[in-house]
């Protein structure tokens with residue numbers, strides 16, 4: 001592919017123009033679109049708005065399970081048979097302690113996530129008090145994910161000090177009925193609209209690999225652009241045993257049957273070009289699907305979770321930190337000792353020497 005193609009991706013994105021669907025399709029699937037120049041083009045956009053900084057987020061799964069909804073990818077769905085630890089909303093003291101730990105570990109943002117269709121008015125008041133307490137004690141950004149929310153609730157949470165509301169679109173309007181039957185794409189759009197009306201920043205993203213086509217991924221990226229989402233998590237579908245989708249992912253269309261690192265990186269580039277100013281987070285599934293290419297995700301994306309996801313484990317915080325520093329990026333944090341955090345030496349590992357039983361197994365027997 002001519003270098004002009006990659007340069008045009010960067011200049012179109014930076015000038016605020018929209019890439020055509022045909023160009024989006026080409027960068028996702030055309031064999032002649034090479035990965036390294038594509039990553040470089042996306043990195044130039046990322047660097048313009050976020051330099052070499054990486055924002056780290058820590059999730060607190062404040063309530064697990066007990067969800068009446070049937071999202072096919074989710075281990076907490078009523079329809080899932082996954083053996084997860086269910087618990088109602090954690091006590092305030094536990095949530096506050098976890099917020100403290102997140103702050104002290106250098107996380108930029110602390111995300112409180114609750115399962116369920118949406119909170120009752122009583123639950124909204126309780127969450128508002130909790131958020132107010134966190135914000136009073138720790139200078140950390142707070143994001144809440146609590147399901148469907150109306151304008152009134154969004155206003156209460158905003159007044160309490162909430163910075164962002166998370167509510168993912170997950171997939172396109174057309175594909176939505178294939179992944180969930182208990183609420184609609186429109187319901188999700190209305191929650192984002194309510195957050196915007198209340199003046200909350202929106203965090204909303206996608207799950208890649210749920211049987212959608214490339215056209216669905218392009219549509220979601222463009223819908224999120226219209227919302228001007230501040231934060232955009234790109235998740236790669238983790239087939240957790242017992243969830244509806246892990247048993248039968250709907251007939252794949254143009255998306256590869258098995259997500260490859262190459263494809264995942266192309267998707268991240270696409271989302272960067274279409275949402276140049278958004279904090280793009282490489283979210284669930286990064287270790288599983290990107291494998292040895294994981295660090296390359298930092299070129300289009302500028303944000304990561306540390307310490308795992310809702311129901312799946314991830315890399316340890318120290319390993320993620322090491323990867324970020326090894327690649328020459330710096331961690332953006334609310335901590336006062338930011339300089340220290342970025343300069344901390346990664347713990348040295350001893351080189352382990354092979355033992356005789358490995359070198360000469362026959363001598364051992």
Ligand code: SF4
Nearest residue numbers: 067071074077115116
């Ligand atoms: S994604 Fe949210 S609403 Fe859907 S089943 Fe899981 S917890 Fe419930």
